[in-house]
Amino acid sequence: MILGQALRDQRAELSTFRARLTVTGLIALSAFGVLVARFVWLQVIQREHYHTLAEANRISVVPVVPNRGLILDRNGEVLAANYSAYTLEITPSKVGNVERAIDELSQVIEVSPRDRRRFKRLQEESKNFESLPIRTRLTEEEVARFAVSRYRFPGFEIKARLFRSYPHGDIASHAVGYIGRINEADVRRIEAQGAATNYKGTDHIGKLGIEGAYEKELHGITGSERVEIDAGGRAIRALSRAEPQSGNNLVVTLDIKLQRVAEEAFQDYRGALVALDPRTGDVLALVSKPGYDPNLFVDGIDPVNWDALNNSPDKPLNNRALRGQYPPGSTIKPFMALAALTYGKRTPEQTIFDPGHWMLPGVSRPFRDWKPGGHGTVNLQKSIVVSCDTYYYGLANDLGVDAIHRFMTQFGFGSRTGVDIEGELPGLQPSTDWKWQRFKQKWYAGDTISVGIGQGYWLATPMQLASAVATLANGGTPVHPRMVRAVQDARTQQVREIPVRNGEPLALKPEHVALVRAAMVDVTRPGGTAVRVAQGAPYLVAGKTGTAQVVGMKSGEKYDEKRVKERNRDHALFIAYAPADDPTIALAILVENGGHGGSTAGPIAREVFDYHLLRKRPERKQPLGDGEAEGD
Amino acid sequence: MISRLFDLISRRIDGPLMVALVLTLSLGLTVVYSASGGASFDRVAGQGRNIAVAAAALWIVANIPPQALMRLAVPIYSAGLVLLVGVALFGEVRNGARRWLNLGFTTIQPSEVMKIAVPLVLAWYFHRHQEGIGLRDYAVAAVLLALPVGLVVRQPDLGTALLIFASGFFVIFLAGLSWKLLAGLFVTGLVSLPFLWGMLHDYQRKRVLTLLDPTEDPLGAGYHIIQATIAIGSGGVLGKGWLNGTQAQLDFVPERSTDFILAVFGEEFGLAGNLVLIALYALIVARGLMIAANASTTFARLTAGAVTLTFFTYAFVNMGMVSGILPVVGVPLPMVSYGGTALLSILTGFGILMSISTHKQLVSS
Numbered sequence: 001m002i003l004g005q006a007l008r009d010q011r012a013e014l015s016t017f018r019a020r021l022t023v024t025g026l027i028a029l030s031a032f033g034v035l036v037a038r039f040v041w042l043q044v045i046q047r048e049h050y051h052t053l054a055e056a057n058r059i060s061v062v063p064v065v066p067n068r069g070l071i072l073d074r075n076g077e078v079l080a081a082n083y084s085a086y087t088l089e090i091t092p093s094k095v096g097n098v099e100r101a102i103d104e105l106s107q108v109i110e111v112s113p114r115d116r117r118r119f120k121r122l123q124e125e126s127k128n129f130e131s132l133p134i135r136t137r138l139t140e141e142e143v144a145r146f147a148v149s150r151y152r153f154p155g156f157e158i159k160a161r162l163f164r165s166y167p168h169g170d171i172a173s174h175a176v177g178y179i180g181r182i183n184e185a186d187v188r189r190i191e192a193q194g195a196a197t198n199y200k201g202t203d204h205i206g207k208l209g210i211e212g213a214y215e216k217e218l219h220g221i222t223g224s225e226r227v228e229i230d231a232g233g234r235a236i237r238a239l240s241r242a243e244p245q246s247g248n249n250l251v252v253t254l255d256i257k258l259q260r261v262a263e264e265a266f267q268d269y270r271g272a273l274v275a276l277d278p279r280t281g282d283v284l285a286l287v288s289k290p291g292y293d294p295n296l297f298v299d300g301i302d303p304v305n306w307d308a309l310n311n312s313p314d315k316p317l318n319n320r321a322l323r324g325q326y327p328p329g330s331t332i333k334p335f336m337a338l339a340a341l342t343y344g345k346r347t348p349e350q351t352i353f354d355p356g357h358w359m360l361p362g363v364s365r366p367f368r369d370w371k372p373g374g375h376g377t378v379n380l381q382k383s384i385v386v387s388c389d390t391y392y393y394g395l396a397n398d399l400g401v402d403a404i405h406r407f408m409t410q411f412g413f414g415s416r417t418g419v420d421i422e423g424e425l426p427g428l429q430p431s432t433d434w435k436w437q438r439f440k441q442k443w444y445a446g447d448t449i450s451v452g453i454g455q456g457y458w459l460a461t462p463m464q465l466a467s468a469v470a471t472l473a474n475g476g477t478p479v480h481p482r483m484v485r486a487v488q489d490a491r492t493q494q495v496r497e498i499p500v501r502n503g504e505p506l507a508l509k510p511e512h513v514a515l516v517r518a519a520m521v522d523v524t525r526p527g528g529t530a531v532r533v534a535q536g537a538p539y540l541v542a543g544k545t546g547t548a549q550v551v552g553m554k555s556g557e558k559y560d561e562k563r564v565k566e567r568n569r570d571h572a573l574f575i576a577y578a579p580a581d582d583p584t585i586a587l588a589i590l591v592e593n594g595g596h597g598g599s600t601a602g603p604i605a606r607e608v609f610d611y612h613l614l615r616k617r618p619e620r621k622q623p624l625g626d627g628e629a630e631g632d
Numbered sequence: 633m634i635s636r637l638f639d640l641i642s643r644r645i646d647g648p649l650m651v652a653l654v655l656t657l658s659l660g661l662t663v664v665y666s667a668s669g670g671a672s673f674d675r676v677a678g679q680g681r682n683i684a685v686a687a688a689a690l691w692i693v694a695n696i697p698p699q700a701l702m703r704l705a706v707p708i709y710s711a712g713l714v715l716l717v718g719v720a721l722f723g724e725v726r727n728g729a730r731r732w733l734n735l736g737f738t739t740i741q742p743s744e745v746m747k748i749a750v751p752l753v754l755a756w757y758f759h760r761h762q763e764g765i766g767l768r769d770y771a772v773a774a775v776l777l778a779l780p781v782g783l784v785v786r787q788p789d790l791g792t793a794l795l796i797f798a799s800g801f802f803v804i805f806l807a808g809l810s811w812k813l814l815a816g817l818f819v820t821g822l823v824s825l826p827f828l829w830g831m832l833h834d835y836q837r838k839r840v841l842t843l844l845d846p847t848e849d850p851l852g853a854g855y856h857i858i859q860a861t862i863a864i865g866s867g868g869v870l871g872k873g874w875l876n877g878t879q880a881q882l883d884f885v886p887e888r889s890t891d892f893i894l895a896v897f898g899e900e901f902g903l904a905g906n907l908v909l910i911a912l913y914a915l916i917v918a919r920g921l922m923i924a925a926n927a928s929t930t931f932a933r934l935t936a937g938a939v940t941l942t943f944f945t946y947a948f949v950n951m952g953m954v955s956g957i958l959p960v961v962g963v964p965l966p967m968v969s970y971g972g973t974a975l976l977s978i979l980t981g982f983g984i985l986m987s988i989s990t991h992k993q994l995v996s997s
Contacts, residue, residue, distance in 0.1 A: 009762075009763065009764075013762065013808070013930065014933075016808045017806055017807075017808070017925075017933055017934075017937070018925055020805060020806045020808065020937075021806065021921055021924055021925055021937055024802070024805070024806070024921075024937070024941055025917075025918070025921050028914075028917050028941070028944045028948075029914070031944070031948045032910050032913070032914050032948070034952075034957070035906075035910060035948065035951050035952065035955065036906075036907065036910060038952075038955045038956075038957055039864070039898070039903050039906045039907075039955065040903065042861060042864050042865040042898075042955060043864060043865055043867055043868055043869060043898070043902060043903040043906070044868070044869060044903060046865050047865055047866070047867075047868045047869075049865065050861065050862050050864070050865025050866040051865070051866045051868070053862045053865075053866070054862050054863070054865075054866035054878055054879050054884075055866075055878075057859075057862065057878070057879065057882070057884050058878045058879075058882050058884070228878075228882065229882070230882040230883045230884075231882060231883035231884045232883065236882065
């Protein structure tokens with residue numbers, strides 16, 4: 001009985017167990033069913049979605065930065081080149097204590113205080129996750145030394161990068177300009193131009209000069225590479241590549257050898273020189289002294305050098321050739337004479353008597369000639385040769401300021417010449433309208449008199465003066481100064497010439513122009529104010545000297561160069577072209593605090609002419625400004 | 633001679649189960665090779681050693697008759713409990729969890745022992761009280777189960793605690809716990825959920841929350857799930873091919889040779905591979921349940937059932953978490969994931985199953 005009971009119990013237990021087992025078996029089966037459903041959902045129905053996500057995970061499109069175009073002078077000499085070098089870069093966000101890490105680094109490779117300062121400045125200007133150079137131009141040995149201990153420096157990376165170099169240093173720095181790291185203002189400009197995609201991966205951009213103005217040509221088209229990356233963002237292999245298209249080379253109008261001669265001719269003086277080919281407007285030389293070494297800017301300028309450049313009283317960063325606005329002084333007398341002839345206010349034969357001053361009717365204060373006692377009897381030709389002020393006081397009064405304004409604007413005064421680099425200032429060609437708009441004041445007759453000798457409100461840039469004298473040199477066709485004459489396609493090597501676009505010839509009588517030009521030649525002959533410029537030269541020089549006052553003299557006070565502080569001395573001006581009978585070069589020179597145009601600016605012109613026309617290098621240097629003052 | 637040796641080796645081995653195990657383990661080695669980058673055999677060799685050790689354990693256990701196993705149940709359980717208390721008091725902390733006990737010559741993880749000890753001891757208890765199991769017995773069983781689970785949760789090791797709990801629960805369930813009581817427990821469980829929530833560690837809570845919305849924290853806790861589902865989903869029907877999974881080979885899948893190895897497998901072998909794996913697991917579970925159904929004693933039945941269902945739980949929880957339908961708990965994919973500890977306890981379990989399957993004639997009398 002008991003056994004039977006136990007057996008029944010066991011049977012009951014066994015059937016319960018088996019029932020339970022069946023239940024759990026079914027549960028297990030349906031659980032696996034759920035998994036199967038889940039896998040079908042993920043791998044069949046949603047497969048496309050996840051495939052896209054996986055591809056997005058592993059594929060990264062990396063920009064390939066194009067090589068920047070070269071800048072060549074008119075004879076093919078390289079002014080801006082590229083070289084590739086190793087840099088050591090730090091991504092600050094990946095480094096805990098950047099300062100300490102750099103200290104440690106300096107035990108492995110040399111890190112100069114300048115490197116540190118520059119890095120600090122870059123760090124302030126950039127976002128934390130950008131890779132910034134701490135050292136540039138590493139030697140092979142330094143690269144090797146770093147590689148050995150690189151495990152100690154997470155967030156540090158050696159990169160091979162293309163650098164810009166300016167082999168001529170500070171020569172032509174204001175013309176060529178420089179590239180620098182892209183800053184926020186650049187980013188906004190790039191975005192406004194819709195060029196943001198093309199600048200992915202680029203970290204330098206042309207800032208000034210030709211580098212800045214021709215950024216589009218020089219930059220090239222950014223390529224791209226599809227690379228497979230791992231979860232850490234490291235590139236594993238390239239999948240496909242769209243080659244970048246290198247920037248185009250620029251052939252500029254400068255003659256770098258001439259430029260060097262011109263810059264060295266300035267010796268220690270500050271100033272500017274613009275030399276143009278009067279037939280084409282080609283800028284043969286563009287000098288602004290002092291210059292600076294553009295190489296300093298390429299990998300980010302350090303604060304010490306920056307402060308030195310920025311705070312120097314000599315203002316080396318100021319491009320005087322385009323941005324210096326000076327009273328043109330007596331250099332405008334040939335143009336005034338031409339205006340007189342053109343508007344019929346003077347004939348060539350008409351003379352005046354110069355007692356050494358000129359009285360404006362109704363005004364008691366005399367306008368003085370630069371020469372005490374005056375020049376005596378003066379006709380138009382002599383007025384240019386001896387630079388007679390009195391002649392032009394009366395002439396200006398007869399012409400009136402608005403006629404002067406009308407005539408001079410034809411020569412480019414008072415507006416930008418449109419030279420193809422940025423930053424040019426317009427100068428100022430005064431008129432009654434201008435004075436009213438600017439000061440809400442009436443134009444006084446007395447205002448006109450000083451305008452007659454290039455003083456008063458009249459301001460001109462060296463570039464304007466050069467362009468005006470080039471117009472005179474070619475017989476009256478306004479030129480458009482240009483820095484770039486051709487673009488060389490990076491791929492095809494084909495050179496595309498940029499056409500010369502001179503203006504419409506001005507409505508001038510050839511005999512009037514000839515008369516003025518002849519007088520300008522006489523300026524460089526005995527009796528003229530710039531005799532020494534052409535002394536012994538196998539070619540004819542036409543020129544005109546000028547002086548621009550820096551501080552106004554009190555009436556009756558005599559200007560004595562020796563007594564005036566150096567920085568308050570007059571600026572020396574000189575415009576000229578040569579050979580006078582068939583000019584191939586026209587120039588304007590300004591020497592700050594140089595005193596008289598003939599003695600300081602003249603010798604510079606001579607050296608430039610000698611080199612340009614005769615390929616003759618200047619001999620033994622003589623200090624500028626020496627010798628007799630030859631007058632205004 | 634050779635046939636006698638073969639007989640010695642295979643006498644206590646259950647053929648169908650063994651075939652399924654060997655297939656799964658080979659599959660595992662293939663994936664481990666791929667998950668370790670496909671460039672070196674170091675990991676494969678390591679896993680081979682793990683398999684050898686675990687297979688030896690399987691063979692030894694398979695040769696111990698169930699009665700002997702039943703006698704061992706209480707000592708093993710007691711020893712395990714002592715070790716767990718030892719862990720709580722003197723355990724080594726790694727990765728913020730106190731799971732290891734340094735015995736001087738080796739470091740062990742006592743919670744693994746409990747995966748075997750708990751079903752053994754509960755089956756032993758119900759076997760002892762098979763004439764009329766009452767409410768009191770279930771209460772005792774509950775205590776026997778709660779002690780190790782509680783200690784393991786405290787370590788904290790949610791994955792192992794879950795598996796230990798499952799192994800014990802299956803014994804109690806199979807022993808015939810009434811549906812009414814079960815329903816009552818279920819309701820109690822639901823009610824106590826908020827309290828359990830309060831007991832969880834921050835990172836454990838985060839895992840549960842992340843499961844509900846992985847995109848909430850795509851770089852933190854959600855990263856595992858997102859990358860794993862991308863891997864599996866992008867594998868498609870036939871997979872990207874062995875060693876060709878981009879998610880896996882490029883490091884996007886975290887813990888890809890251990891807990892998340894299914895993502896590698898699913899990416900490289902696709903839905904087809906997943907179905908094969910599920911089929912193998914289902915086969916193993918089915919064979920295990922058959923052995924349980926045909927076992928001749930209460931102890932054997934309950935142990936076999938619980939070991940099989942625990943194995944199922946292993947597989948389901950891991951596959952569920954990697955495919956994003958269960959929270960991420962540290963449970964490896966059985967017999968595929970790299971690692972020796974879990975493998976040892978799993979194959980020991982199968983050793984018990986084989987012992988039960990091959991010794992039943994002797995017990996029935």
